[in-house]
Amino acid sequence: MLSVYASSAAFVAGPAVRPNTAVTQQSSANVQMGVISAIKGIFNKKQNFLEADPYWDQSTVPINTYKNKSPFVAKVTSCKRIVGAAATGETCHIIMDHKGKMPYWEGQSYGVIPPGTNPKNGKPNSVRLYSIASSRYGDDMTGTTTSLCVRRATYWCPELKADDPAKKGVCSNFLCDSKPGEELTLTGPSGKVMLQGLPSGRGRVRRRRRRRRPRACPRGGQRGGRRRGGARARELGALPPVGS
Secondary structure, X not given: OHHHHHHHHHHHXXXXXXXXXXXXXXXXXXXXXXXXXXXXXXXXXXXXXXXXXXXXXXXXXXXXXXXXXXXXXXXXXXXXXXXXXXXOOOXXXXXXXXXXXXXXXXXXXEEEEOOOEOOOOOOEOOOEEEEXXXXXXXXXXXXXXXXXXXXXXXXXXXXXXXXXXXXXXXXXXXXXXOOXXXXXXXXXXXXXXXXXXXXXXXXXXXXXXXXXXXXXXXXXOOOOOEOOHHHHHHHHOOOOXXXX
8 A cells, every 4th residue: 555655656746747848949940930931932022923014015904704604703801891980881891812813903893793682573683893902913912812892882761760771782781791701703803994993093002012113214324314204214114115
């Protein structure tokens, strides 16, 4: 009995098993190096892999890659309200992942087909167009995501003195209520980059911050003088040739 107790006491009071400090530190260092390498890869990647060459060439603008009969299914990655609590109405910023299979240019729009049927005719809901709010690289600069800025459409009924749910916007409420992982049925992109408005303007501004062009009127010449801006810019490829 005493021997059993003594051996139990020895087991309890024995030296604790300590982890190998060198191995733990090496693993932590490897993880840190991996994270740093990934971050450097993101920021050092040249953000011009979706540019036209030359940049003014619009022959490669993607138009109606996906249509109503054969739409593309993307997944929502984020949906956030972007206006304050005291704002008039609600606007949401929706980011979706298209895995690089549905490229677009700034100023174009996506068509969204909301689920369900139209109660007036019993047919599937029709497509709604929304201006794209991100640059062609997406907000994460990977070229695989698209952002929409959508205002929730509601109808204030003076008789009810409240929002009438029967008259709310079908697609805008569907988008503003979407959750990460939810599927979106898309068509497009449509439009030849001529749409104007806040969402498309946001996309153009975000792309302009990343794009680098030669100056329209750089200094040059044999004696350091100033050349004519248009001619010099054409030499550098910043402007199309005359007559093109």
